[in-house]
Amino acid sequence: MSKRINSKDVAREAGVSAATVSYVLNETKSVTISKETREKVLAAVQKLGYVPNQAAKTLGSSRIVGKSKSNLIGLVIPQTESGKELMFDNPFYGDFLSAVEYAARQEGFHLLVSGVNADQSYIDIAKNRSLDGIIILGMYPSEDNKEYKQIGIPTVLVDCYGTDHFFHSVRTDDRYGGYLATRHLIQHGHKRIAFVSGEVKESGVTDMRFLGYQDALREARIPYDPNLVFTGYVGYQYGIEAAAKIAQGNAGITAAFAAADIIAVGMIKGFRNLGLRVPEDISIIGFDDIYQAEICDPGLTTIRQNIKEKGNAVAKIIVSAAKNSTFPKTEIVIPLEIVERESVRNL
Amino acid sequence: MSKRINSKDVAREAGVSAATVSYVLNETKSVTISKETREKVLAAVQKLGYVPNQAAKTLGSSRIVGKSKSNLIGLVIPQTESGKELMFDNPFYGDFLSAVEYAARQEGFHLLVSGVNADQSYIDIAKNRSLDGIIILGMYPSEDNKEYKQIGIPTVLVDCYGTDHFFHSVRTDDRYGGYLATRHLIQHGHKRIAFVSGEVKESGVTDMRFLGYQDALREARIPYDPNLVFTGYVGYQYGIEAAAKIAQGNAGITAAFAAADIIAVGMIKGFRNLGLRVPEDISIIGFDDIYQAEICDPGLTTIRQNIKEKGNAVAKIIVSAAKNSTFPKTEIVIPLEIVERESVRNL
DNA sequence: TAATTCTATTTAAGCGGTTAAGTAAATAAT
DNA sequence: ATTATTTACTTAACCGCTTAAATAGAATTA
Structure with a gap:
């Protein structure tokens, strides 16, 4: 196996010092390099097929505390005990990942993707890999973990x-x-509207959608009825179960807001199994606009978030913050839109 | 910002040298460490909350050429010019990624996920990041690229x-x-069987499925008819288009093998739009068993590959090869099974 | 008892970059 | 003409770990 080519080899080839090679390649602002030298170096890089060693770069640049440049961004995804292997069970995590990875790579960053479970901290990963930034998906750093504010890297x-x-x-x-979805049903004349979701954890996504549901009811002066709330888990099967419960009960439900498309799709199937038709017998609206929403029959009316935009926003923040330590705290709320298909009709 | 804790700090705390810390933490075989010393070191690690710096480990261990230990495995995915952002357009890449990441992490490896397009080589990524292994998805390293055999890392x-x-x-x-799918249709009495797929690239996945289709026909002594072959692109919309073409033609087609589920699902929708019923008017079988295959109506009979098993196999190979340089070349073929649902019926 | 081997550890030389500090020549300011 | 500044580099000290080689004491062998 041939010896790896390092910056010294390039320096020798170009007739300069290794420092100069570093300055040229990093376009270091604080140092001026003449055009000729730059070109000599670049030519040598080309000729030798030199690829810098990131480990050395990271280590070398870590002399200034907290200023290492690994050009690595971590994307960590919590994993529940039950579903350890299913990190990307949510199908649009894939789309999100694609968007983040692409945007990050354009700026010279690579993406480290890792699940994290309770016993190992993402902070350890950040330290270990000298991450330049970390993206945490759907998990709030626990308050009791004092470390969490000391990560010291853009998060x-x-x-x-x-x-x-x-x-x-x-x-x-x-x-x-949640408000939009529910209001849409109300505007179509529905008053007895079920809310179907996975577990409603405080301050979780589902909780927020639930609050939105209540907002819309309040606005329309429709009393909130806890009997119309069905909570199970986010899954196709639960949609089928929920449909059965709704069909069996006699709460006069004419429409349902499912807080996740996958549940909504299950409900359509569930109602069909029971001989009920969507939207003729019951209207359904979902949330997320997953791929299946378009494919299922009838097409599912749902709330869409632009997942690509979301990924871009995340990448932009993390990259900007990684490059510029004075980058201010940013909060971005991705807009939502309603996608009308066939699963909702006027009462 | 507090100073990072390094192995010297641990060494001082434990009253030993940094080398000893390294030997303890890496359980270096060639060196014996007494139990007491080991425990002292481990206690110091615990007390100080020491997390090793991977960049230093990688760099330090790279003294032996080709023996760096970054504990990083790269997963690279080719990106076509057209769909740059859609790395994970295929929904089960997500499942695959989950499986690989989980299995790799259990062995102490992290996963670097990156798209690659023509102008930047995955070899550069491997060099740059000192990858311990690389997983290449659906892309064959070009022959003309001489470098490709010199990656020097498990691939x-x-x-x-x-x-x-x-x-x-x-x-x-x-x-x-492809053979299984087609044979299944033949066994149900079909003789005029369409083959519907995306582009058939030589030596590509689709090409193989196409060959399997022909194998089954040959076995059943059904003459191959090029008029029954429809090629477009892998997508829901194309399924709709293909259904229209099949319905309009009068080739006497009674069944179709779609080389990708997403096409099959589109075909079901397409036929329905035209007033044709699946499977009453036409039987359809797919390939992949994506999530939608279960959800769509009628449920899609399809060929399933165990994606989790695939991910595990990949991780196992890459990890074994990364840990043991004498690990022999391995080829694994993941078994397939037919999943019968409702989209195929006897003629 | 001396020579040898084993055990347990330390010393120190890298790994391949970065970057503060130094230097020499060219240019500008006084 | 002399000093100050700028330009364009080089030198060398680090970054935090690994690991071959050195070392010293204990156990074993001759």
Whole structure:
């Protein structure tokens, strides 16, 4: 195996010092390099096929405390005990990841993707890998973990509803989305509207959508009825179950807002199994606009978030903050829009 | 910002040298450390909350050429010019990624995920990041790129049908899958069977499935008819288009094998739009068993590959090869099974 | 008892960059 | 003409770890 080519080799080839090579390649602002020298170096790099060693760069640049440049951004995703292997169970995590990765790469960053479970901290990953930034998906750093503010690297929380405003944050306006969805049903003449969701954790995404549901009811002066609320888990199967419960009950439900498309799709199937038709017998609106929403029959009316925009926003923040330590705390709320298909009709 | 804690700090705390700390933490085989010393070191690590610096580890261990230990595995995904941002357009890449990441992490490796387009080589990423292994998805390293054999790190090709057998490889038996699907239709009495797929690139996944289709026909002594072959692109919309073409033609088609579920799902919708029923008027079988196959109506009969098993296999190879340089070249073919739902019926 | 081997550890030389500080020549200011 | 400043570099000290080689004491062997 041939020896790896390092900056010294390039320096020798170009007839300069290794420092000069570093200055040229990094376009170091504080130092001036003549055009000729720059070109000599670049030519040598080209000729030798030199690729810098990131480990050395990271280590070398870590002399100034907290200023290491690993050009690595971590994307960490919490994993529940139950579903350890299913990090990307949510299908649009894939889209999100694509968007973040692409945007980050354009700025010279690579993406380290890791699940994290309770016993290992993402802070350790950040330290260990000298991460330049970290993206935390759907998880709020626990308050009792004193370390959490000392990460010392740009951190952006995605889809988190913590009260603390220490970190950057990107999320959708889930509460408004819940409102939009419910209002849409109300505008179509519905008054007995079920709310179907996974577990409603305090300050979670579902909780926000639930609040939005209540907002819309309040606005329309429709009394909130807890009997119309069905909570289980985010999954196709639960949609089927919920449909059965709704069909069996006699609460006079004419429409349902499912806080996740996958539940909504299950409900359509569930109602069909029971001989009920959507939207003729019951209207359904979902949330997320996953791929299946378009494909299922009838097409699912739902609330769409622009996942690509979300990924771009996240990447932009993390990259900007990584490059510029004075980058101010930023909170971005991705707008939502209603996508009308066939699952809702006038009462 | 407090100073980072390094191995010297731990050494001082434990009253030993930094080398000893290294030996303890890495459980270096060639060196014996007494139990007491080990415990002193471990206690110091605990007390100080020491997390090793991976960049230093990588750099330090790179003294032996080609033996750096970054504990990083790269997962690279080719990106076409057209769809740059859509790295994970294929929904089960997400599942695959989850499986690989989880398995790799259990062995102490992190995963670097990156798209690659023509102008930047995954080899550069491997060099730059001192990757311990690289997973290449659906792309065969170009022959003309001489470098490709010099990567010098374990490489596993996923879903590649190159002729060269230099690398590890994991794939499904797409040809057999195509055969299975087609045979299933034949066994249900169909003789005029359409083949619907995206672009058939030589030695690509689709090509293999196409060959399997022909295998089954040959076995059943059904003459191959090019008029029954419809190629477009892998997408829901194309399924709709293909359904229209099939319905308009009068080739006597009674069944179709769609080489991708997403096309099959589109076809179901397409036929329905035209007033044709699946499976009453036409039987459809897909490939992949994506999530939508279960959800759509009627449920799609399809060929399933165990994506989790695939991810595990890939991780196992790459990790084994990274840890043991004598690990022999391995080729794994993930078995396929037919999942019967409602989209196929007897003629 | 001396020579040898084993055990447990330290010393120190890298790994490949970065970057503060130094230097020499060219240019500008006094 | 002399000093100050700027330009364009080089030198060398680090970054935090690994690991070959050195070392010293204990155990074993000759």
